[in-house]
Amino acid sequence: MVNKLVIQNLRHRPVRTLLGILAIGVEVTMVLTLIGVTNGTLSENKRQKNGVGADIWVRPPGATAIGMSNAGMKYKMIEYFEKQPHIAAATGSISQPLGTSLDSVQGIEVEKFAKLSGSFCCVEGKVFQAPDDIVIDTRWAEQKKAKVGDSMVALNRTWRISGIVETGKLGRLFLPLNLLQDLTGNPDKVSQIYLKVDDKANIKAAVAHLKNDPLLQGYSILDTEELLSQLTVDNFPMIKPFIGVVIGISVIVGFLVVFLSMYMAVLERTREIGILKSMGATPWFILSILLRETAMLAILGSVLGIGLSYVSRSAVTLYGGTFLVQEIAYDWWMKATVISLVGALLGTLYPAWKAVRQDALEALAYD
Amino acid sequence: MTENGNIISIRNLRKVYHVGDVDVEALRGVDLDVPRGEFLSIVGPSGSGKSTLFHILGGLTPPTSGTVEIDGVDLAHLSEAGRTKVRKEKVGFVFQKYNLLPTLSAGENIAIARHIAGKPPETDPWFKDALKMLGIHDRLDHKPRAMSGGEQQRVAIARGIVNHPAILLADEPTGNLDTANSDAVLALLRDLNERLGQTILMITHNPEAAEYGHRIFKMRDGHMVP
Numbered sequence: 001m002v003n004k005l006v007i008q009n010l011r012h013r014p015v016r017t018l019l020g021i022l023a024i025g026v027e028v029t030m031v032l033t034l035i036g037v038t039n040g041t042l043s044e045n046k047r048q049k050n051g052v053g054a055d056i057w058v059r060p061p062g063a064t065a066i067g068m069s070n071a072g073m074k075y076k077m078i079e080y081f082e083k084q085p086h087i088a089a090a091t092g093s094i095s096q097p098l099g100t101s102l103d104s105v106q107g108i109e110v111e112k113f114a115k116l117s118g119s120f121c122c123v124e125g126k127v128f129q130a131p132d133d134i135v136i137d138t139r140w141a142e143q144k145k146a147k148v149g150d151s152m153v154a155l156n157r158t159w160r161i162s163g164i165v166e167t168g169k170l171g172r173l174f175l176p177l178n179l180l181q182d183l184t185g186n187p188d189k190v191s192q193i194y195l196k197v198d199d200k201a202n203i204k205a206a207v208a209h210l211k212n213d214p215l216l217q218g219y220s221i222l223d224t225e226e227l228l229s230q231l232t233v234d235n236f237p238m239i240k241p242f243i244g245v246v247i248g249i250s251v252i253v254g255f256l257v258v259f260l261s262m263y264m265a266v267l268e269r270t271r272e273i274g275i276l277k278s279m280g281a282t283p284w285f286i287l288s289i290l291l292r293e294t295a296m297l298a299i300l301g302s303v304l305g306i307g308l309s310y311v312s313r314s315a316v317t318l319y320g321g322t323f324l325v326q327e328i329a330y331d332w333w334m335k336a337t338v339i340s341l342v343g344a345l346l347g348t349l350y351p352a353w354k355a356v357r358q359d360a361l362e363a364l365a366y367d
Numbered sequence: 368m369t370e371n372g373n374i375i376s377i378r379n380l381r382k383v384y385h386v387g388d389v390d391v392e393a394l395r396g397v398d399l400d401v402p403r404g405e406f407l408s409i410v411g412p413s414g415s416g417k418s419t420l421f422h423i424l425g426g427l428t429p430p431t432s433g434t435v436e437i438d439g440v441d442l443a444h445l446s447e448a449g450r451t452k453v454r455k456e457k458v459g460f461v462f463q464k465y466n467l468l469p470t471l472s473a474g475e476n477i478a479i480a481r482h483i484a485g486k487p488p489e490t491d492p493w494f495k496d497a498l499k500m501l502g503i504h505d506r507l508d509h510k511p512r513a514m515s516g517g518e519q520q521r522v523a524i525a526r527g528i529v530n531h532p533a534i535l536l537a538d539e540p541t542g543n544l545d546t547a548n549s550d551a552v553l554a555l556l557r558d559l560n561e562r563l564g565q566t567i568l569m570i571t572h573n574p575e576a577a578e579y580g581h582r583i584f585k586m587r588d589g590h591m592v593p
Binding site: 001002004005008009011012271272274275276277278279280281282285360361364 | 422425427428448451452453454455456460462466467468469470471475478479480482483484488526
């Protein structure tokens, strides 16, 4: 019976109810989008790193797990690594941020890179045929609606797209290593070095050997498993507080929306509260009506928010550039619902207290 | 029942309202006994204290002093929670403005009174007969806004008696109705009293309406007058 009253109350003011649900939905979407983009971008980065096919990653001191440092290692180091025990192949790359987006152009040695990753080019077109050729990945092609033969501008130069590679190979845009070295003023330098060992069983031994090499002290030398394990939110100190701030804002938004909505509802229903009290309704009964209304708003809002997170994923795919990737954060559906519920219930406390404290006689006289 | 066998027993009832810095004495020592099954009309001009008496009997406000026993329970010594229990178990209300919940149908308005009283939704056979007597048994699915004033008041009466209260308090039940509907509602109240033995206290300023009761209790300036 109470549920029926709650539903009828919500239906009685459809615009206010829909606005409440929408506001909570936006709150939930905000959380799910942030988490989805964070996780999605990290996952995509993992996929790209996995796609390199390297067993060991060598990076200069100060390099972060997700990004790349500037070209901080001499190319000749590759030859040094090739001579170390268990190392079957080695190559390096240089990375140059585009400047116009969060993406980078990767300078690679195609043959050596293909040897590590199994293959490199191409699902369409061919690898670099002319000095102004650039290779893009399928996601870049889809997002920018680019095809082989098209022209594109990057690093203040116009390039011809010669080939399209499957996404998940280190980056989205590729140039020959030596060309990018020259363009960026880093001749004979690389940002990262990738090593392939002769046998997977020797990875740990190879890493241990390199870490003990006095010439490599300070360098980051990680096997792929260890590198990928670093690509979590916990390893990016700035992301966690940011997520916390967004969740805090979401709770405040939910609190304010529900506070205003329920405050108005209590004012409007003063007489009805008086009627219920005249029938012997206890404070808990009145409270439970308002709490159930709030819970229903929060749950419906959360369902809407989950639905809207699919819309935001499409928006991120369409308009978010090629760097940001949004996943559907299934594991956050319940958490986001609880967050919205907590904000909404906090927002109901004062209106509910006002309703419970309402004098039955005054409430019945209210017009 | 009270010790003297009456369902309502009021002794030296006083009520003082504090309006700003001024104390307004609404009831100045009222004594009243109501036997079970009586239909009592309480009449008096505005400011006579009849509404205050109604509110105290209904457990909506506490008395300042005196005793008010309803079905053996002294309201004078009850907390807000105790008065809530009295409203739930001992009293049914019929208001001048019907006071139905607008979002619920007529049937649901009656059902929620059962729910609040902690009773099962199924009603007793006598209540089904009462619904027929009230002429609303086929209107229970309608929302209040789709009903006439007379119909709404009959739903309110049904809601007031559904839990078989010790007393049914009716505050100007015909105040918002035309003559035909007023007569119908008053006749129904008398029928309910006669057929079901329902004790009814009706407040009215209308002498003709008061005549429907077995007895008329006249009030003026917070006192009973002969």
